[in-house]
Amino acid sequence: MTMLRIQLTSEDVQRLRMVHTLGPVAEAVFALHRFGRDRARSGVGWHKSVRDRLGDDLPAINEVASEYRDLPDLLWLLERDGIGANSVPSAVRARARRLAQVVFLFCSAGVLPYWPRMQARLENERDMRGRIAITNGVEFLLAGLHPKVTWESSELRISSSLDLDIKPAGRGLILSPSLFLPDKTCVLVRSERQSGVPALIFSTPLDLNDLEAPLEESEDEGDRALAALVGATRAAALRALSESGTTGDLSGRLGISLSGASKQATVLREAGLITTLRNRTTAMHTLTPLGLALLQGELPAEITRLVGTPDDPGNPWVG
Incomplete structure (x- = not known):
């Protein structure tokens, strides 16, 4: 089984922090992936409302959702460096900018209309995890973080399609819940855009029908x-x-x-x-x-x- 391994020093553990979200654009990346994956639900609830808001922009969204079926292909949008200006051909950079524009467009239709409610739920999740850490310690928090995560010998191990070792080397680690990640999924952003610190994002349950409820x-x-x-x-x-x-x-x-x-x-x-x-x-x-x-x-x-x-x-x- 392939495994993503995050090796945390004592300094990393001291600098570990939990946020309630990486922001609406991060949720839009995960929501876009979910929107493309759940085509059978396109006529009901959240999916229908998003389609209605997108209007003439829907074909562009569907094209991206169909092309980027694997979530890791979109995670670079959340990285500090993204696609470096000097590391790729100009045609690739132009395509990357177009992809970013589509994600921002989707954010305005699929995430921002629900953002106050989403924030409240994510804040509750963060606060609940914080109480666990205060009561039982950080290691207890990490050990029960998510079904895909195990904590052993100062190492977080996450079942993943990647076989990779990550060493924050004293920078710490950000933990963040997400409402739109597929169930029982964790993803790693190696260098979060604002802080430059690795961020482990884990799914928390969401019934999409709740977003449309009064x-x-x-x-x-x-x-x-x-x-x-x-x-x-x-x-x-x-x-x-x-x-x-x-x-x-x-x-x-x-x-x-x-x-x-x-x-x-x-x-x-x-x-x-x-x-x-x-x-x-x-x-x-x-x-x-x-x-x-x-x-x-x-x-x-x-x-x-x-x-x-x-x-x-x-x-x-x-x-």
């Missing part, structure tokens, strides 16, 4: 209330920073430019909703207690009246 009233009202106070764009940025991240992380999670992410972070910081710690050229953003309270719908009414709403002239939060 939102719970409290969830819907909470989203509307947050958007009403700070505006939809700021609300999305605040949610994206529910797990601390750099400006690059924020850019990737929202699918916007670095300059746009920097602008959103500046406004949230000036409003007292996040703090920013700078280390040379990197800025790490973290929610303040006020930002967390706002995100959880616990902001006191007195503060809400003080800061106003998007309809108030001069409200600096909205944009």
Whole structure:
């Protein structure tokens, strides 16, 4: 049996971290693969809604989904280096750019409309795993991470079509759940785009019909209330920073430019909703207690009246 082996030093274990997602583009890569694989369900639920949203772009999506039947063929989209500018012919680079454009297009139809709900589920998965690690230790977490994963002698072993040894060499490892990965599947991104650290992504159960179910009233009202106070764009940025991240992380999670992410972070910081710690050229953003309270719908009414709403002239939060 072929095996992917990730050899973790004590320093790697110390730097191991779990995130709730690598972002909507990562989920779009897995969702595109699932969309192409489950052709029998094309007329119902999530599949039908995505097809309807794609409209005239559907043939381009179907072409890519048919051509890239093996998931590993798409994983380079999540790598830091992708396809290097000097390592491949220009025709191959042009094809790669076209593939990336199709994935982003699919992301807008198949992932972003469901992103708030998906994030909530992924955050719950991350939090549950975090409690396991706190209660029983990191080794217990790794040993029970996934049916395809075993932990033995400082080595994560994953059943895979690849026979490969990975040595993070002190960089650590990112663990991330995914809703769209096929059941009982794990994949490795050797150098995650934002951090450059290896990322092991594992499937967590998802009934696609749940994505099309009506939102719970409290969830819907909470989203509307947050958007009403700070505006939809700021609300999305605040949610994206529910797990601390750099400006690059924020850019990737929202699918916007670095300059746009920097602008959103500046406004949230000036409003007292996040703090920013700078280390040379990197800025790490973290929610303040006020930002967390706002995100959880616990902001006191007195503060809400003080800061106003998007309809108030001069409200600096909205944009």
